[in-house]
Amino acid sequence: MQIGLTISGFDGKRPGEILTLVRNFGVRFVELNPLVMTDVSGILPQTDEIATGFHLPLFNEHGFDFSTLGAKEKIDDTIDFINRYRHQLNLLYCVAHPPESVKGDEVIDEALEFLIDNLQRLEVPVLLENTEHWPEREFDKLGEIIHGSLKKKLAGFCFDPAHAYLRGEDIFQRFSAIAPKVRCIHLSDCLQGKDAHLPLGQGELPVTRFLHHVAKHHYDGIINLEIVPKSLAEARAVVKSYLAVLRVFKKMKFVGTTAKLLLGGLPAA
Numbered sequence: 517m518q519i520g521l522t523i524s525g526f527d528g529k530r531p532g533e534i535l536t537l538v539r540n541f542g543v544r545f546v547e548l549n550p551l552v553m554t555d556v557s558g559i560l561p562q563t564d565e566i567a568t569g570f571h572l573p574l575f576n577e578h579g580f581d582f583s584t585l586g587a588k589e590k591i592d593d594t595i596d597f598i599n600r601y602r603h604q605l606n607l608l609y610c611v612a613h614p615p616e617s618v619k620g621d622e623v624i625d626e627a628l629e630f631l632i633d634n635l636q637r638l639e640v641p642v643l644l645e646n647t648e649h650w651p652e653r654e655f656d657k658l659g660e661i662i663h664g665s666l667k668k669k670l671a672g673f674c675f676d677p678a679h680a681y682l683r684g685e686d687i688f689q690r691f692s693a694i695a696p697k698v699r700c701i702h703l704s705d706c707l708q709g710k711d712a713h714l715p716l717g718q719g720e721l722p723v724t725r726f727l728h729h730v731a732k733h734h735y736d737g738i739i740n741l742e743i744v745p746k747s748l749a750e751a752r753a754v755v756k757s758y759l760a761v762l763r764v765f766k767k768m769k770f771v772g773t774t775a776k777l778l779l780g781g782l783p784a785a
Contacts, residue, residue, distance in 0.1 A: 517735075517737065517738070517739070517766065518544070518545035518567060518737075518738040518741065519543075519545065519738075519740075519758065519762060520543055520545030520547060520569075520738065520740045520741070521543055521546055521547070521741045521743070521758065522546070522547045522741065522742045522743065523538070523546045523547065523549075523552065523559075523694050524549055524551050524552070524744075525551055525554075525744075525745075526745065526747070529748065530554075530555045531551060531554075531555045531559055533558065534620070535558070535562050536562065537684060537751070539566065541755065541776065541777060542769070542772070542773050542776065543566070543567060544565065544566045544567070545568070545738065545740070546566060546568055546569075546706075547555075547569040547570070547611075547740045548568055548569070548570050549570070549571045549573075550573045550594055552674075553597050556601070560604050563606055565744075566694045567606045567607075569608055569609050569700065569738065569740065570598055570605075570611070571610075572594065572611060572718070573590070577594070578662060581615070582634040582635065583615035583631035583634075584627075584630075585626065585630055589707060591634055595634065595637050596637055598639070598640060598660075599637075599640075601637045602639060607640050608640070608738070609640060609643050609671060609699065610638055610640055610642050610643070611642075611643050611644075611674045611700065611702075612635060612642055612645065613645055613647050614628075614631075614644070614649070615631060616649050617698050622650050622782075628661070630662075632662060632665045634667065635662070635666060635669070636669070637695050641669060641670075641671035642666060642669055643670075643671055643672055643673060643674040643699055644658070645675075645676055645702065646671075646673070646675060646676055646679050646680060647676075647679050648679050648682050648683055648711065651683065652690065658698075660718045666751055672697045672699040673694055673748055674696045674698075674699065674700040674702055675690075675694065675700070676701075676702040676703075677690060677701070677703065678704055678705070678706040678711055678721055679711065681706060682706060682709065682710075682711060687721075687722075687726060688725075688726070691726075691730065692729075692733065695733045698735070698737060700737055700738040700739075700740060701730065701735075701738065701739045701740070702740055703740065703741050703742065703761070704716070704741065704742045704744075704751075705717065705719030705721050705722065706719045706720065706722065707719050708720060713742055713743055713744040714743065715750065715753035715754055715756065715757045716741075716743075716756070716760050717756075717757075717760075723760070724760070727760070727761065727765075731765060739756070739765070741754070741757055741761065755777065758773075759774060762763075
């Protein structure tokens, strides 16, 4: 099992600097996003002993996704980056969302075809993530459609319980229903009506219950903390969230990491 953190730049720190920080307290898996493409020299020298995932661009955050018909050049650049550096990054997967920026059956069909064509060009496995905008049944049908085209390249699902919760779904029943297909879990806390990407325990998601529910399924995939701190001042809350997951799934590492932090404190970036 891999337990990791999303790496991005914030508070004036580049992604490579944040990666240095999390490596220093024992994190050996991180999920990257398109922002790291601007800091290749800071990221690559540090990925020799860690594995990574890559979250493909999101329309609301990056202005385009892999289904955006007018963003071919940006999509091409992202695919080139992933395929070029996949070995150096020890890249295990790419996460894709269903089309989210289009409406109308004909437009969605065209966007979906474009999405599948772009995913086909990736030289790493793909995981499809549930979102707030796609109900369970439609998401499952979409998974079947994409699997029909990508075959084994679609390695399974990335399950985000906050997205399911915000849709009003039962996150426990939903995880149980798709557990055999789940390869990655995106974990963060949320507020009513807002996917806030908070540290665990700062929102209303029943995180502890969910973690123990996942453990009962003998889940052995990736749990990535998709937390977006506002500044380095919130680093302790992120570390506390990481430890909370270790406590359930990797007790020995939890003890060792806790001891290291007690003795040395949070490492400086």
